[in-house]
Amino acid sequence: SAVISQKPSRDICQRGTSLTIQCQVDSQVTMMFWYRQQPGQSLTLIATANQGSEATYESGFVIDKFPISRPNLTFSTLTVSNMSPEDSSIYLCSVLAGSDTQYFGPGTRLTVL
């Protein structure tokens, strides 16, 4: 398994501002993922963060709204830009360990006022 940390663990932000969430893993991994979990909902994949190339976004998510960086094999950031109350969610990063198992960070709980 992998040990994953996220910063911040929670935040309350004003609409129109941006928040950058950090994800750190304790070992080098090829693939990292970012998910959104809206209140009372399941997880939805936002994008796959690829080291050395642009992130791959899922339908309904765009780079201008959720820019992602992946500067090395242990770190990634997700920015939630120009936030609105609809962006209030838990944002989770995960890493792929082995061929098919993902391990998740503790999540960042975002509230937008």
Place this chain on the structure above:
Amino acid sequence: AQSVTQLDSHVSVSEGTPVLLRCNYSSSYSPSLFWYVQHPNKGLQLLLKYTSAATLVKGINGFEAEFKKSETSFHLTKPSAHMSDAAEYFCVVSSSRDQGGKLIFGQGTELSVKP
């Protein structure tokens, strides 16, 4: 296309009684299947996974799941519930091993455990 359906949005059991959380999947080929648990205000923890080895998979905390291809099911069970089992449980199917393990999540089942 891959999909997963959790048949119960909420399950309530008494402490010490068996737990059954139901999951059906759809896949055009042999899937990888997972159960994750999310305790309140926590991230997701892997309970167990099936990847075409033994059909009965044992996980952490006394949970196990049985892969039944004929029924396209992967139900999660535990013989005796504990108060600490109260959480949200997600059944997950992997869309393709060749595509780096993109996960498809069920809608979740909230497990309540009464004293």
